[in-house]
Amino acid sequence: MERRSIAFIALFAIIATFWAARSTADEWQVEITSTLWLTGIDATVTAGSHTAEVSVGFDDLIDKVDAAFAFILTAQKDQLIIWAQYDFYSLNEEGVSPLGPAVVDIDTTFFAAGVGWQFLGGVTEDATTEVLIGVRQLSIENEIVISGVGSGRSKADITDTILGVRLGIPFGESGKWHFNPIISIGAGDSEEVWELQPQVEYRFSKTWATRFGYRILNYEIKGEKADFDGSFHGLIFGFSGKF
DSSP, X not given: OHHHHHHHHHHHHHHHHHHHHHHTOTTOXXXXXXXXXXXXXXXXXXXXXXXXXXXXXXXXXXHHEEEEEEEEEEEEETTEEEEEEEEEEEEEEEEEETTEEEXXXXXXXXXXXXXXXXXXXXXXXTOEEEEEEEEEEEEEEEXXXXXXXXXEEEXXXXXXXXXXXXXXXXXXXXXXEEEOOEEEEEEESSSEEEEEEOEEEEESSSSXXXXXXXXXXXXXXXXXXXXXXXXXXXXXXXEEEEO
16 A cells, blocks of 8 residues: 555656646646556566576466556657656566475566657658656565575665667658657666667547557666566557647
8 A cells, every 4th residue: 555655646746747847838748648568577586595587478467466557757848858657566476496486576666757859850751759868766676485495575776877769750641650669778776777668659639649569678686685687578558648
């Protein structure tokens, strides 16, 4: 309950900030996207003295996820862009340890925010290229319970500086279809973090749009009490409103 309360407080604070920015000038345009990320995990997880290999495909998501919540907010004025993304997932999975069967609980919170500039043209004359710089934070809690041996628990908060590029490439005669690939890379508390997110967007109108694609977020983390080396990946769907 505490995590969900924090999530909704964070959501309210960000929406209020973006709405205040929009209300100060008519030139601001705000886009709110509710997303569903069918996240799977392939990783090596260490908590205390215990290590386990975890592999969860998105097809197993319904059985493994205890909770999920995600959104994206974007505000734009002329070519200036302010952007934020939040994801929370709680996964439960049976893993394999050198000491025997293991049950692994992974609670993961992703938050990224930054500013950028939109350049017109590029791939095609009517395409856009956005260059973004910002901060990505990962909060991950691991608990490993090994049958007949014991359990280990760890928590890590990882903050990295990221540099990203997002393209907007219209295609099709109607002009309603857009290809929006996103790529970012960064480092800081983690050894390395990178994201690849190709998406296709369909705009019903100037206000409403839907999108779908695939998202891979890869981390390599080395800590005193916790290590994580692997990727979160899966199909992503979203529904957007622009105001």
